[in-house]
Amino acid sequence: MMLRALSADFLKIRKKGIWLLVFIAPIGLVAMQALNFGLRLDYLMKQYADDLWGALIENVSFFIPIALYLGVTLVSSLVAGVEHQMSSWKQLLALPISRISVFSAKFTLCFLLLCVSCLLLPIGTALLGLLLGFGTELPYLDLLRMGFASFMAVLPMLALQLWLSLTFRNQSLPVTLGVGAAVISPFALQLPEWFPLNWPVYAFNGPHAWWFIGAGIFCGLVIMIMGMLHFNRKDVD
Amino acid sequence: MNEWIIETKGLTKKYRGRSAVDQLDLNIAKGDIYGFLGPNGAGKTTTIRMLLGLIQPTAGSISIFGQELNKHKLDILRRIGSLVEYPSYYGHLSAVDNLEAIRRILSVPKSRIDEVLEIVSLTSESRRPVKGFSLGMKQRLGIAAALLANPELLILDEPTNGLDPSGIHEIRELIKSMPAQYGITVLVSSHLLSEVELMAGRVGIIREGRMVFQDTIRNLKEQASSEISLVVSDPEAALWLARDTGLGVAGTVKEGTLVFPGMTDKNVPSLVKRLVENGHDIYRVEEHRKSLEDIFMQVIGDGDRL
Numbered sequence: 292m293m294l295r296a297l298s299a300d301f302l303k304i305r306k307k308g309i310w311l312l313v314f315i316a317p318i319g320l321v322a323m324q325a326l327n328f329g330l331r332l333d334y335l336m337k338q339y340a341d342d343l344w345g346a347l348i349e350n351v352s353f354f355i356p357i358a359l360y361l362g363v364t365l366v367s368s369l370v371a372g373v374e375h376q377m378s379s380w381k382q383l384l385a386l387p388i389s390r391i392s393v394f395s396a397k398f399t400l401c402f403l404l405l406c407v408s409c410l411l412l413p414i415g416t417a418l419l420g421l422l423l424g425f426g427t428e429l430p431y432l433d434l435l436r437m438g439f440a441s442f443m444a445v446l447p448m449l450a451l452q453l454w455l456s457l458t459f460r461n462q463s464l465p466v467t468l469g470v471g472a473a474v475i476s477p478f479a480l481q482l483p484e485w486f487p488l489n490w491p492v493y494a495f496n497g498p499h500a501w502w503f504i505g506a507g508i509f510c511g512l513v514i515m516i517m518g519m520l521h522f523n524r525k526d527v528d
Numbered sequence: 529m530n531e532w533i534i535e536t537k538g539l540t541k542k543y544r545g546r547s548a549v550d551q552l553d554l555n556i557a558k559g560d561i562y563g564f565l566g567p568n569g570a571g572k573t574t575t576i577r578m579l580l581g582l583i584q585p586t587a588g589s590i591s592i593f594g595q596e597l598n599k600h601k602l603d604i605l606r607r608i609g610s611l612v613e614y615p616s617y618y619g620h621l622s623a624v625d626n627l628e629a630i631r632r633i634l635s636v637p638k639s640r641i642d643e644v645l646e647i648v649s650l651t652s653e654s655r656r657p658v659k660g661f662s663l664g665m666k667q668r669l670g671i672a673a674a675l676l677a678n679p680e681l682l683i684l685d686e687p688t689n690g691l692d693p694s695g696i697h698e699i700r701e702l703i704k705s706m707p708a709q710y711g712i713t714v715l716v717s718s719h720l721l722s723e724v725e726l727m728a729g730r731v732g733i734i735r736e737g738r739m740v741f742q743d744t745i746r747n748l749k750e751q752a753s754s755e756i757s758l759v760v761s762d763p764e765a766a767l768w769l770a771r772d773t774g775l776g777v778a779g780t781v782k783e784g785t786l787v788f789p790g791m792t793d794k795n796v797p798s799l800v801k802r803l804v805e806n807g808h809d810i811y812r813v814e815e816h817r818k819s820l821e822d823i824f825m826q827v828i829g830d831g832d833r834l
Binding site: 295296298299302303305306307373376377378379380381382383384385386387388389524526527 | 577580581582583584602603605606608610611612613614615616617618619620621625628629630632633634635670673677
């Protein structure tokens with residue numbers, strides 16, 4: 292059931308600019324570092340001589356939380372917008388498919404789209420490192436962690452954003468909230484590490500990163516189920 | 529005797545204490561075209577949304593194909609095609625892709641897409657993005673989507689709203705062909721009686737959320753009181769004579785014309801014969817029947833209205 296809805300969803304997001312966003316975001320992050328390292332390669336090579344790869348990953352990862360907050364917000368809003376735009380909900384939900392399946396399919400769709408971005412980012416970073424001549428001893432694990440650890444910690448935000456985007460026809464509330472979170476997140480580092488906006492940072496380079504990854508997955512699931520239950524009962528206008 | 533495809537009992541939906549639909553008992557027979565009538569805001573769309581499980585009733589029960597809707601929702605929806613109010617579509621996709629998105633959920637064979645496009649005559653436009661379609665074409669695409677799963681019941685909410693006369697005609701012919709060609713029962717809502725009159729067998733009229741009339745179109749027409757008017761040479765004398773016939777007809781003279789409200793068919797020739805025998809010249813005998821639209825206005829206009 293859910294897979295059928297998912298395959299329909301993949302068809303619906305064609306030509307909507309969602310795929311473009313999914314590709315542009317990681318390429319943009321890598322391009323920023325290409326500029327950073329390209330402009331002052333000699334200086335940075337000297338400064339980070341003992342761990343060139345580590346320095347590159349750290350520099351990229353600095354922007355990942357903001358990118359994730361924006362990505363999560365935009366992807367959920369665009370995915371929900373496909374149905375809101377011509378009020379297709381009444382048609383979709385009058386089909387013989389459970390609302391649980393419809394909601395799960397939307398969540399899975401957003402998750403998979405963001406996974407593509409999160410996979411492209413380490414690939415792009417690796418290519419940049421190779422291009423800059425950092426050697427062929429790639430830190431595969433760190434690259435993968437860079438891509439996915441923070442993403443896991445931002446899952447509660449994805450569940451919340453998707454819930455809000457699907458619930459409200461007017462997307463200004465979820466988008467404001469998401470952009471707000473992205474803008475505030477660097478300053479939230481002043482706050483204790485358990486503050487949810489800090490999870491993506493500590494899930495990548497904290498002393499006990501697994502706690503934040505675990506908390507992200509757990510809370511993400513809880514919020515997703517809450518959203519699903521609400522979606523299952525709500526009236527469709 | 530009749531097998532009801534849709535049967536609701538005491539169906540009620542309240543929004544903040546105000547009843548949008550109030551104690552509605554809907555009965556729709558198999559193979560019928562049921563016209564669901566009422567002015568805008570009477571609760572037609574709310575009722576239809578409840579029938580499709582889009583909104584939860586506050587009270588009452590819905591049974592479709594003899595099954596409770598809230599217990600067998602997916603089984604029931606599998607056998608229904610629907611079009612609710614203005615068309616839903618994905619504007620950036622072509623007609624074929626729009627149907628494909630729905631087909632993937634229904635898992636019916638791909639060939640069905642061409643078949644339904646053929647039925648609504650959109651085959652030649654099927655590759656264009658739907659946002660460039662006219663309203664009539666979008667509405668036909670909506671009907672194609674509703675037909676995709678080979679439904680036994682078609683629920684169409686205001687399918688001709690906003691269409692031009694030729695579009696209305698096309699959709700009407702399409703709907704009329706459904707029971708005969710495909711054995712589909714149709715529930716079609718509208719705020720125009722004239723439109724439903726031409727296709728429906730039974731009608732339900734609702735006003736302010738309550739059912740005020742539910743019966744065949746024929747019986748609705750019979751509610752229309754007719755009157756016979758006669759233009760004769762000497763109306764006053766003819767009226768006296770008519771009262772004297774023993775036919776029990778009570779008439780009046782209006783502007784030199786004899787008017788007999790609610791006269792039966794049998795009484796007309798008797799009266800005419802009597803008048804002729806008594807030397808009256810009869811110039812015209814006419815029947816005036818209230819139009820269905822008048823009855824409709826009377827039915828929906830009853831009671832307190834602002």
